[in-house]
Amino acid sequence: MRPDLCLEYAGRRYGLRGPWVLRGVDLTVAPGRLVRVEGANGTGKSTLLRLLSGIDAPSEGRITGRPRTAYVPERFPPALPFTAVGYLTHLGTVHGLSRTAAARAAGEWLERLGAAAYADTPMARLSKGGSQKAAVAQALLAEPELLVLDEAWTGLDTGARAELERAVAERTAAGGSVVFVDHDPRRLAGLPDATYAVRDGSLVPCDVAGPLPSGPHVTVEAQGPPDGRLPDDVRRAVTSAEETAPGSYRLTVPVPRSDALLRALLAARPPWHVVSVAPRADTPGSGR
Ligand SMILES: Nc1ncnc2c1ncn2[C@@H]1O[C@H](COP(=O)(O)OP(=O)(O)OP(=O)(O)O)[C@@H](O)[C@H]1O
Numbered sequence: 001m002r003p004d005l006c007l008e009y010a011g012r013r014y015g016l017r018g019p020w021v022l023r024g025v026d027l028t029v030a031p032g033r034l035v036r037v038e039g040a041n042g043t044g045k046s047t048l049l050r051l052l053s054g055i056d057a058p059s060e061g062r063i064t065g066r067p068r069t070a071y072v073p074e075r076f077p078p079a080l081p082f083t084a085v086g087y088l089t090h091l092g093t094v095h096g097l098s099r100t101a102a103a104r105a106a107g108e109w110l111e112r113l114g115a116a117a118y119a120d121t122p123m124a125r126l127s128k129g130g131s132q133k134a135a136v137a138q139a140l141l142a143e144p145e146l147l148v149l150d151e152a153w154t155g156l157d158t159g160a161r162a163e164l165e166r167a168v169a170e171r172t173a174a175g176g177s178v179v180f181v182d183h184d185p186r187r188l189a190g191l192p193d194a195t196y197a198v199r200d201g202s203l204v205p206c207d208v209a210g211p212l213p214s215g216p217h218v219t220v221e222a223q224g225p226p227d228g229r230l231p232d233d234v235r236r237a238v239t240s241a242e243e244t245a246p247g248s249y250r251l252t253v254p255v256p257r258s259d260a261l262l263r264a265l266l267a268a269r270p271p272w273h274v275v276s277v278a279p280r281a282d283t284p285g286s287g288r
Pocket of ligand 1: 014021039040041042043044045046047048074
Protein backbone atom coordinates (compact mmCIF):
# COMPACT_ATOMS: atom_id res chain seq x y z
CA MET A 1 0.00 0.00 0.00
CA ARG A 2 1.16 3.55 -0.72
CA PRO A 3 2.86 5.16 2.28
CA ASP A 4 1.60 8.37 3.88
CA LEU A 5 3.16 11.60 2.69
CA CYS A 6 4.88 13.07 5.77
CA LEU A 7 6.37 16.46 6.44
CA GLU A 8 8.72 16.16 9.38
CA TYR A 9 9.80 19.36 11.10
CA ALA A 10 9.65 21.03 7.70
CA GLY A 11 10.73 24.64 7.45
CA ARG A 12 11.13 27.02 4.53
CA ARG A 13 12.75 30.36 4.22
CA TYR A 14 13.71 32.21 1.09
CA GLY A 15 17.39 33.08 1.00
CA LEU A 16 20.01 32.01 3.51
CA ARG A 17 19.08 34.67 6.04
CA GLY A 18 15.50 35.29 5.06
CA PRO A 19 12.82 35.07 7.74
CA TRP A 20 11.31 31.65 8.30
CA VAL A 21 7.98 31.48 6.45
CA LEU A 22 7.27 28.01 7.88
CA ARG A 23 9.03 26.21 10.67
CA GLY A 24 8.64 22.93 12.52
CA VAL A 25 5.73 21.80 10.38
CA ASP A 26 4.68 18.19 10.94
CA LEU A 27 1.93 16.96 8.66
CA THR A 28 0.79 13.53 7.51
CA VAL A 29 -1.41 13.13 4.46
CA ALA A 30 -2.73 9.58 4.20
CA PRO A 31 -4.18 8.03 1.02
CA GLY A 32 -7.82 8.94 0.48
CA ARG A 33 -7.71 12.03 2.69
CA LEU A 34 -9.05 15.47 1.84
CA VAL A 35 -7.15 18.21 3.64
CA ARG A 36 -7.95 21.92 3.69
CA VAL A 37 -5.32 24.57 4.44
CA GLU A 38 -6.41 28.04 5.54
CA GLY A 39 -4.64 31.22 6.62
CA ALA A 40 -4.51 34.96 6.07
CA ASN A 41 -2.77 36.40 3.01
CA GLY A 42 0.98 35.97 3.01
CA THR A 43 1.12 33.47 5.87
CA GLY A 44 2.72 30.73 3.78
CA LYS A 45 -0.11 28.60 2.37
CA SER A 46 1.33 28.52 -1.15
CA THR A 47 4.77 27.86 0.29
CA LEU A 48 3.36 24.83 2.12
CA LEU A 49 1.55 23.59 -0.99
CA ARG A 50 4.73 23.89 -3.06
CA LEU A 51 6.51 21.70 -0.51
CA LEU A 52 3.65 19.20 -0.56
CA SER A 53 3.61 19.11 -4.35
CA GLY A 54 7.35 18.52 -4.54
CA ILE A 55 8.16 21.51 -6.74
CA ASP A 56 9.99 23.13 -3.83
CA ALA A 57 12.14 21.59 -1.08
CA PRO A 58 12.20 22.45 2.62
CA SER A 59 15.12 24.50 3.95
CA GLU A 60 15.12 22.20 6.97
CA GLY A 61 13.31 19.03 7.98
CA ARG A 62 12.31 16.40 5.47
CA ILE A 63 9.50 14.99 3.38
CA THR A 64 8.95 11.25 3.01
CA GLY A 65 6.52 9.04 1.11
CA ARG A 66 6.28 11.13 -2.06
CA PRO A 67 3.25 9.92 -4.08
CA ARG A 68 2.62 10.55 -7.79
CA THR A 69 1.64 14.19 -7.53
CA ALA A 70 -0.11 16.82 -9.64
CA TYR A 71 -0.41 20.47 -8.73
CA VAL A 72 -2.52 23.44 -9.77
CA PRO A 73 -0.41 26.49 -8.88
CA GLU A 74 -1.90 29.78 -7.76
CA ARG A 75 -0.48 31.41 -10.87
CA PHE A 76 -0.36 29.40 -14.06
CA PRO A 77 2.13 30.37 -16.79
CA PRO A 78 -0.17 31.21 -19.75
CA ALA A 79 2.41 31.98 -22.48
CA LEU A 80 3.26 28.40 -23.40
CA PRO A 81 3.96 27.58 -27.07
CA PHE A 82 1.16 25.00 -27.39
CA THR A 83 -2.52 24.80 -28.13
CA ALA A 84 -4.59 23.80 -25.09
CA VAL A 85 -5.00 20.21 -26.28
CA GLY A 86 -1.36 20.04 -27.40
CA TYR A 87 -0.19 21.25 -24.02
CA LEU A 88 -2.40 18.78 -22.14
CA THR A 89 -1.37 15.88 -24.36
CA HIS A 90 2.27 16.75 -23.79
CA LEU A 91 1.72 16.96 -20.02
CA GLY A 92 -0.12 13.63 -20.08
CA THR A 93 2.91 11.95 -21.65
CA VAL A 94 5.14 13.60 -19.03
CA HIS A 95 2.86 12.05 -16.40
CA GLY A 96 3.47 8.64 -17.99
CA LEU A 97 0.46 8.21 -20.30
CA SER A 98 0.91 6.99 -23.88
CA ARG A 99 0.37 9.71 -26.49
CA THR A 100 -3.01 8.21 -27.46
CA ALA A 101 -4.18 7.95 -23.85
CA ALA A 102 -2.91 11.47 -23.11
CA ALA A 103 -4.77 12.94 -26.10
CA ARG A 104 -7.95 11.10 -25.06
CA ALA A 105 -7.67 12.26 -21.44
CA ALA A 106 -6.93 15.83 -22.59
CA GLY A 107 -10.08 15.86 -24.72
CA GLU A 108 -12.19 14.36 -21.94
CA TRP A 109 -11.05 16.89 -19.34
CA LEU A 110 -11.48 19.85 -21.66
CA GLU A 111 -15.00 18.57 -22.35
CA ARG A 112 -15.81 18.06 -18.65
CA LEU A 113 -14.60 21.54 -17.78
CA GLY A 114 -16.57 23.14 -20.62
CA ALA A 115 -13.44 24.05 -22.58
CA ALA A 116 -13.72 21.75 -25.61
CA ALA A 117 -14.43 24.74 -27.87
CA TYR A 118 -10.97 26.15 -27.32
CA ALA A 119 -8.99 22.92 -27.44
CA ASP A 120 -7.11 24.25 -30.49
CA THR A 121 -6.59 27.75 -29.16
CA PRO A 122 -2.96 28.64 -28.42
CA MET A 123 -2.39 28.73 -24.66
CA ALA A 124 -1.18 32.35 -24.86
CA ARG A 125 -4.54 33.40 -26.33
CA LEU A 126 -6.77 31.71 -23.75
CA SER A 127 -8.88 33.89 -21.47
CA LYS A 128 -8.02 33.87 -17.75
CA GLY A 129 -10.77 31.32 -17.12
CA GLY A 130 -9.74 29.22 -20.12
CA SER A 131 -6.16 29.20 -18.91
CA GLN A 132 -7.32 28.14 -15.44
CA LYS A 133 -9.30 25.27 -16.98
CA ALA A 134 -6.11 24.11 -18.73
CA ALA A 135 -4.27 24.35 -15.39
CA VAL A 136 -6.92 22.20 -13.72
CA ALA A 137 -7.08 19.70 -16.59
CA GLN A 138 -3.30 19.16 -16.61
CA ALA A 139 -3.46 18.17 -12.95
CA LEU A 140 -6.41 15.81 -13.32
CA LEU A 141 -5.66 13.96 -16.51
CA ALA A 142 -3.21 11.40 -15.16
CA GLU A 143 -5.27 10.52 -12.04
CA PRO A 144 -2.60 11.56 -9.50
CA GLU A 145 -2.20 9.91 -6.11
CA LEU A 146 -1.88 13.38 -4.58
CA LEU A 147 -3.66 16.39 -6.00
CA VAL A 148 -2.57 19.78 -4.66
CA LEU A 149 -4.91 22.69 -5.47
CA ASP A 150 -3.85 26.27 -4.77
CA GLU A 151 -6.94 28.47 -5.26
CA ALA A 152 -7.77 26.25 -8.24
CA TRP A 153 -11.44 27.33 -8.34
CA THR A 154 -10.55 31.00 -8.82
CA GLY A 155 -11.54 32.21 -12.29
CA LEU A 156 -13.57 29.11 -13.19
CA ASP A 157 -17.20 29.47 -14.26
CA THR A 158 -20.00 27.78 -12.31
CA GLY A 159 -20.00 24.58 -14.35
CA ALA A 160 -16.23 24.11 -14.14
CA ARG A 161 -16.24 24.85 -10.40
CA ALA A 162 -18.79 22.08 -9.85
CA GLU A 163 -16.82 19.74 -12.12
CA LEU A 164 -13.66 20.35 -10.10
CA GLU A 165 -15.55 19.58 -6.89
CA ARG A 166 -16.72 16.31 -8.49
CA ALA A 167 -13.17 15.53 -9.58
CA VAL A 168 -11.94 16.01 -6.01
CA ALA A 169 -14.57 13.58 -4.75
CA GLU A 170 -13.59 11.08 -7.46
CA ARG A 171 -9.90 11.29 -6.52
CA THR A 172 -10.49 10.68 -2.82
CA ALA A 173 -13.00 7.88 -3.57
CA ALA A 174 -10.28 6.23 -5.68
CA GLY A 175 -7.85 6.39 -2.74
CA GLY A 176 -6.04 9.55 -3.82
CA SER A 177 -5.29 12.42 -1.45
CA VAL A 178 -6.25 16.03 -2.10
CA VAL A 179 -4.84 19.07 -0.33
CA PHE A 180 -6.42 22.41 -1.16
CA VAL A 181 -6.41 26.11 -0.35
CA ASP A 182 -9.44 28.19 -1.28
CA HIS A 183 -10.46 31.66 -0.14
CA ASP A 184 -14.15 30.62 -0.04
CA PRO A 185 -14.86 29.00 3.34
CA ARG A 186 -17.85 27.18 1.80
CA ARG A 187 -15.65 25.33 -0.69
CA LEU A 188 -16.17 21.58 -0.13
CA ALA A 189 -17.71 22.52 3.23
CA GLY A 190 -18.14 19.61 5.60
CA LEU A 191 -16.05 17.27 3.44
CA PRO A 192 -12.40 17.72 4.54
CA ASP A 193 -11.01 15.05 6.84
CA ALA A 194 -8.77 17.71 8.37
CA THR A 195 -8.42 21.48 8.24
CA TYR A 196 -5.25 23.34 9.21
CA ALA A 197 -4.41 27.01 9.44
CA VAL A 198 -0.99 28.44 8.68
CA ARG A 199 -0.33 30.92 11.48
CA ASP A 200 2.93 32.54 12.61
CA GLY A 201 4.91 30.01 10.59
CA SER A 202 3.20 27.00 12.16
CA LEU A 203 0.51 24.67 10.98
CA VAL A 204 -2.34 24.64 13.47
CA PRO A 205 -5.22 22.16 13.29
CA CYS A 206 -8.62 23.89 13.14
CA ASP A 207 -10.77 20.90 13.78
CA VAL A 208 -9.57 19.42 17.04
CA ALA A 209 -12.54 17.28 18.04
CA GLY A 210 -14.30 18.67 21.10
CA PRO A 211 -12.96 20.74 23.95
CA LEU A 212 -9.74 19.90 25.74
CA PRO A 213 -10.35 17.29 28.45
CA SER A 214 -10.95 18.87 31.86
CA GLY A 215 -9.76 17.25 35.11
CA PRO A 216 -6.24 16.62 36.36
CA HIS A 217 -3.36 18.21 34.49
CA VAL A 218 0.39 17.77 34.65
CA THR A 219 3.07 20.39 34.17
CA VAL A 220 5.98 19.44 31.94
CA GLU A 221 9.16 21.50 31.89
CA ALA A 222 10.86 20.97 28.55
CA GLN A 223 13.99 22.35 26.95
CA GLY A 224 14.45 22.62 23.19
CA PRO A 225 17.12 24.23 21.02
CA PRO A 226 17.63 27.94 21.92
CA ASP A 227 15.81 29.17 18.80
CA GLY A 228 13.39 26.22 18.84
CA ARG A 229 9.68 26.57 18.21
CA LEU A 230 7.33 24.17 19.92
CA PRO A 231 6.59 21.32 17.50
CA ASP A 232 3.04 21.50 16.12
CA ASP A 233 1.88 18.23 17.68
CA VAL A 234 3.12 19.45 21.07
CA ARG A 235 1.27 22.75 20.64
CA ARG A 236 -1.82 20.74 19.73
CA ALA A 237 -1.74 18.61 22.88
CA VAL A 238 -1.26 21.31 25.51
CA THR A 239 -3.68 23.52 27.38
CA SER A 240 -1.02 26.20 27.84
CA ALA A 241 2.60 26.79 26.94
CA GLU A 242 4.74 29.40 28.65
CA GLU A 243 8.27 30.17 27.43
CA THR A 244 10.25 30.63 30.66
CA ALA A 245 13.65 31.17 28.97
CA PRO A 246 14.82 30.91 25.33
CA GLY A 247 13.89 27.38 24.26
CA SER A 248 12.53 26.45 27.74
CA TYR A 249 8.83 25.85 28.10
CA ARG A 250 6.42 25.12 30.93
CA LEU A 251 3.66 23.05 29.35
CA THR A 252 0.35 22.19 30.96
CA VAL A 253 -1.41 19.15 29.60
CA PRO A 254 -4.47 17.11 30.64
CA VAL A 255 -3.31 13.77 32.14
CA PRO A 256 -4.87 11.68 29.31
CA ARG A 257 -2.71 13.58 26.81
CA SER A 258 0.54 13.56 28.77
CA ASP A 259 1.94 10.38 27.17
CA ALA A 260 1.28 11.76 23.69
CA LEU A 261 2.95 15.02 24.68
CA LEU A 262 6.08 13.28 26.00
CA ARG A 263 6.27 11.12 22.87
CA ALA A 264 5.97 14.21 20.67
CA LEU A 265 8.76 15.99 22.58
CA LEU A 266 11.09 13.02 22.35
CA ALA A 267 10.30 12.36 18.69
CA ALA A 268 10.85 16.01 17.68
CA ARG A 269 13.83 16.80 15.46
CA PRO A 270 16.06 17.77 17.14
CA PRO A 271 14.61 16.01 20.22
CA TRP A 272 13.52 18.05 23.22
CA HIS A 273 14.80 17.36 26.72
CA VAL A 274 12.09 16.66 29.28
CA VAL A 275 13.36 18.36 32.44
CA SER A 276 10.52 17.43 34.81
CA VAL A 277 6.96 16.14 34.95
CA ALA A 278 4.76 17.03 37.94
CA PRO A 279 1.05 17.25 38.78
CA ARG A 280 -0.22 20.80 38.26
CA ALA A 281 -0.32 22.77 41.51
CA ASP A 282 -4.14 23.07 41.52
CA THR A 283 -4.73 19.39 40.66
CA PRO A 284 -6.47 17.67 43.60
CA GLY A 285 -4.07 15.37 45.46
CA SER A 286 -0.98 17.14 44.18
CA GLY A 287 -0.16 18.18 47.78
CA ARG A 288 1.00 21.65 46.68
N1 LIG B 1 9.90 32.80 -4.09
C1 LIG B 1 9.85 33.60 -3.03
N2 LIG B 1 10.90 34.38 -2.70
C2 LIG B 1 10.88 35.18 -1.61
N3 LIG B 1 9.83 35.27 -0.77
C3 LIG B 1 8.77 34.52 -1.03
C4 LIG B 1 8.71 33.64 -2.18
N4 LIG B 1 7.51 33.02 -2.18
C5 LIG B 1 6.85 33.48 -1.09
N5 LIG B 1 7.59 34.37 -0.42
C6 LIG B 1 7.20 35.05 0.82
O1 LIG B 1 6.75 34.07 1.74
C7 LIG B 1 5.63 34.57 2.47
C8 LIG B 1 4.47 33.61 2.30
O2 LIG B 1 4.05 33.64 0.95
P1 LIG B 1 2.97 32.62 0.38
O3 LIG B 1 2.73 32.97 -1.05
O4 LIG B 1 3.40 31.23 0.69
O5 LIG B 1 1.70 32.99 1.29
P2 LIG B 1 0.15 32.70 1.07
O6 LIG B 1 -0.42 32.42 2.41
O7 LIG B 1 -0.06 31.67 0.01
O8 LIG B 1 -0.37 34.11 0.55
P3 LIG B 1 -1.71 34.50 -0.28
O9 LIG B 1 -2.90 34.13 0.56
O10 LIG B 1 -1.59 35.98 -0.45
O11 LIG B 1 -1.66 33.74 -1.59
C9 LIG B 1 5.37 35.97 1.95
O12 LIG B 1 5.97 36.89 2.82
C10 LIG B 1 6.03 35.99 0.59
O13 LIG B 1 6.46 37.27 0.28
